[in-house]
Amino acid sequence: MESVAYSGKGRRALNPAHKRRVAIITALIYAAIIAACFLIARWVIGGLGERAVALVHDGDGAVHELPLDEDAELRVETSLGVNVIVVEDCAVRMAEADCPHGDCLRQHAISQPGEQIICLPHELWIEIAGDDADAGEMDTDAVVYDDDVDTVAR
Ligand SMILES: [Zn+2]
Numbered sequence: 001m002e003s004v005a006y007s008g009k010g011r012r013a014l015n016p017a018h019k020r021r022v023a024i025i026t027a028l029i030y031a032a033i034i035a036a037c038f039l040i041a042r043w044v045i046g047g048l049g050e051r052a053v054a055l056v057h058d059g060d061g062a063v064h065e066l067p068l069d070e071d072a073e074l075r076v077e078t079s080l081g082v083n084v085i086v087v088e089d090c091a092v093r094m095a096e097a098d099c100p101h102g103d104c105l106r107q108h109a110i111s112q113p114g115e116q117i118i119c120l121p122h123e124l125w126i127e128i129a130g131d132d133a134d135a136g137e138m139d140t141d142a143v144v145y146d147d148d149v150d151t152v153a154r
Contacts, residue, residue: 071087081097081098081099
């Protein structure tokens, strides 16, 4: 008798607790969904305003990242030579180089994805990160010079 009364009590006591647990789990699931939506929205909005970044590939195979919205100066010294790369006004340019012909110093400052600055003697090149097919490859055709004279050896 006693045990039956206990189990009956126990079941009655369990029901509200069980409901509460279901309510808490439901609330947690809703919270998780809302948090996920919030994160996805932030990710999408953040993706639209992604910062342009210049990637400097040096002769030793290292890659240096330079955000274009931050003025900066990067000195790259490898076994092949020294290059000084400057970020200014949301564009990147070669400021100094001790390569023999200084071709890289004559190249335009770059700011658009796909554009590159190449210092062939130092095997160093700068690209603006983008999703075009040539990204990550040295592309001499992407180089634009400040003047019309083309001194690149053919
Ligand atoms: Zn050079």
